[in-house]
Amino acid sequence: MVNYDIDKIRADFPVLQQQVHGHPLVYLDNAATTQKPQTVIDTLVAYYSQDNANVHRGVHALSERATANYEAARAKVQQFIHAKDPSEIVFVRGASEAINLVANSYGQAHIRAGDEIIITHMEHHSNIVPWQLLCERTGANLKIAPINDAAEVDLDAYTQLFSANTKLVACAHISNALGTINPIKTMIQIAHDHNVPVLIDGAQAAPHTHIDVQALDCDFYALSAHKMYGPTGIGALYAKAELLDAMPPYQGGGEMITQVTFAKTTYNKIPFKFEAGTPNIAGAIGFGAAIDYLNRIGLTNIAAHEHELLNYATNAVNRIPGLKIIGTAKDKIGVLSFTLEEAHPHDIGTVLDRQGIAIRAGHHCAMPVMERFNVPATARASFGLYNTFAEIDKLVAALEDVRSLFA
Amino acid sequence: MNPELRELYQQVIIDHGKRPRNFCKLDAADRVMDGYNPLCGDKLTLYLKIDAGIIKDVTFQGSGCAISMASASLMSEHLKGKTVEEAENIFNSFHALVTEDNAKAKDQQLGKLTILAGVKEFPVRVKCATLAWHTLVGALAGKQEPVSTE
Ligand SMILES: Cc1ncc(COP(=O)(O)O)c(C=O)c1O
Numbered sequence: 001m002v003n004y005d006i007d008k009i010r011a012d013f014p015v016l017q018q019q020v021h022g023h024p025l026v027y028l029d030n031a032a033t034t035q036k037p038q039t040v041i042d043t044l045v046a047y048y049s050q051d052n053a054n055v056h057r058g059v060h061a062l063s064e065r066a067t068a069n070y071e072a073a074r075a076k077v078q079q080f081i082h083a084k085d086p087s088e089i090v091f092v093r094g095a096s097e098a099i100n101l102v103a104n105s106y107g108q109a110h111i112r113a114g115d116e117i118i119i120t121h122m123e124h125h126s127n128i129v130p131w132q133l134l135c136e137r138t139g140a141n142l143k144i145a146p147i148n149d150a151a152e153v154d155l156d157a158y159t160q161l162f163s164a165n166t167k168l169v170a171c172a173h174i175s176n177a178l179g180t181i182n183p184i185k186t187m188i189q190i191a192h193d194h195n196v197p198v199l200i201d202g203a204q205a206a207p208h209t210h211i212d213v214q215a216l217d218c219d220f221y222a223l224s225a226h227k228m229y230g231p232t233g234i235g236a237l238y239a240k241a242e243l244l245d246a247m248p249p250y251q252g253g254g255e256m257i258t259q260v261t262f263a264k265t266t267y268n269k270i271p272f273k274f275e276a277g278t279p280n281i282a283g284a285i286g287f288g289a290a291i292d293y294l295n296r297i298g299l300t301n302i303a304a305h306e307h308e309l310l311n312y313a314t315n316a317v318n319r320i321p322g323l324k325i326i327g328t329a330k331d332k333i334g335v336l337s338f339t340l341e342e343a344h345p346h347d348i349g350t351v352l353d354r355q356g357i358a359i360r361a362g363h364h365c366a367m368p369v370m371e372r373f374n375v376p377a378t379a380r381a382s383f384g385l386y387n388t389f390a391e392i393d394k395l396v397a398a399l400e401d402v403r404s405l406f407a
Numbered sequence: 408m409n410p411e412l413r414e415l416y417q418q419v420i421i422d423h424g425k426r427p428r429n430f431c432k433l434d435a436a437d438r439v440m441d442g443y444n445p446l447c448g449d450k451l452t453l454y455l456k457i458d459a460g461i462i463k464d465v466t467f468q469g470s471g472c473a474i475s476m477a478s479a480s481l482m483s484e485h486l487k488g489k490t491v492e493e494a495e496n497i498f499n500s501f502h503a504l505v506t507e508d509n510a511k512a513k514d515q516q517l518g519k520l521t522i523l524a525g526v527k528e529f530p531v532r533v534k535c536a537t538l539a540w541h542t543l544v545g546a547l548a549g550k551q552e553p554v555s556t557e
Binding site for chain 2: 021342343344345346347350351354355361362363367370376377401405406
């Protein structure tokens with residue numbers, strides 16, 4: 001690809017410059033978390049060494065700078081996902097907290113006994129358990145949209161799940177365990193035809209694909225910065241302003257109020273109503289730096305590079321006898337989940353690790369997916385913007401070693 | 408290939424992992440115990456037949472990685488005919504073998520189990536190697552709840 005200078009990109013990531021067990025690190029666990037470019041690290045260091053102060057409450061210079069940087073980061077998130085207004089971006093710990101916020105706040109206000117919430121069979125536990133908890137509290141029911149053998153949502157079956165009782169849809173934009181890119185635009189349209197709002201779990205999508213929440217017309221969108229080459233412990237919830245305005249607070253504390261007396265408290269305006277306590281200021285600013293980095297490389301370039309990696313890797317591993325890819329959707333990101341006859345995913349993970357190759361083995365926080373495909377676990381290689389074809393060659397060679405050991 | 412890997416995945420371990428011995432339900436069992444490693448999903452059910460303080464029979468069923476299956480298989484072979492007290496001592500020695508440096512790898516009572524000593528170089532795999540053993544200890548202690556490694 002022209003202007004995709006992989007050597008230069010790799011040089012941006014200090015973590016990639018190391019040896020593991022005597023081999024250059026081959027980091028293929030990007031769906032779990034991504035590595036951080038130097039600019040993100042520098043931003044964190046600069047914040048703590050120059051600007052550290054609490055936000056929205058000091059009159060002094062440092063607090064002003066910290067507040068300006070924190071709010072600038074919010075605007076970066078807003079622009080990145082094409083939200084209408086920065087007030088629609090709530091900083092949270094990550095996608096899990098974003099979903100829990102909606103399940104608690106929106107759920108408390110709108111979900112009653114007998115109501116139904118639709119999710120899909122390919123959700124991460126973070127987009128299952130908060131809804132189960134809500135169902136337990138309220139007496140609502142969870143409905144599961146099935147997936148086919150290629151790991152694509154069955155849209156007819158999904159459509160048929162809607163009833164007068166359906167109150168919410170929660171669906172992954174992209175599956176972490178399978179790589180499937182869901183047709184969320186269509187799914188949102190179908191839900192809206194039934195007057196049902198939709199939460200999209202975008203944890204896996206943000207580092208790989210353009211997101212336009214207005215074009216999608218989704219009601220909620222959840223993000224984790226650490227999957228986007230940003231810091232851990234920070235993420236964002238997008239929600240349409242009118243929804244956020246009407247939702248009760250999620251947590252109480254400083255920052256989320258305008259006035260407190262023992263008789264009555266009035267809440268701050270959005271998004272601050274949902275940001276109780278001192279937020280992860282450094283994290284938010286680092287999140288902004290990660291978005292700058294993604295914009296600089298360009299999501300179109302990243303997606304194209306990762307797509308080539310996926311095609312190359314899929315062809316290569318398909319030549320390995322006994323290897324079975326789980327998740328063969330037509331539309332997918334660079335995630336290769338697989339089983340290898342004879343070798344358990346854990347053993348595969350251990351053998352690869354000794355060659356410096358980091359993959360994940362296990363259920364990937366998606367146990368229902370494992371059950372759907374009738375496997376106890378899979379091995380998963382997931383690609384990021386800094387991975388190379390040579391790294392995939394190493395992966396394939398190491399898998400051949402696994403076979404020679406276990407066959 | 409890496410020598411530590413060769414040490415870990417010796418032929419005996421691969422063999423027991425693929426074709427575990429005593430891999431069946433035991434109808435005559437008087438203790439049945441489930442063990443579970445939530446981190447990786449390894450699962451097994453251990454069946455014990457104990458008579459007058461002597462382990463007459465040990466079998467198991469389940470699924471998991473080569474290390475957990477081989478360890479359960481080797482354990483089942485090794486414990487048959489041992490007293491409950493001996494089994495508890497063997498557990499302690501085995502645990503030391505896979506977790507401690509300079510463990511008495513020559514510990515007489517471990518016999519063939521010493522083949523799992525290579526696990527020590529792979530700290531994240533210790534739970535795989537000890538799942539069956541923790542399940543055993545739970546069964547001997549008469550626990551009702553399934554044993555979990557977490
Ligand atoms: C699809 C999906 N949803 C939600 C999450 C949860 O994200 P976090 O752990 O950052 O809250 C993840 C992370 O693994 C994910 O892959």
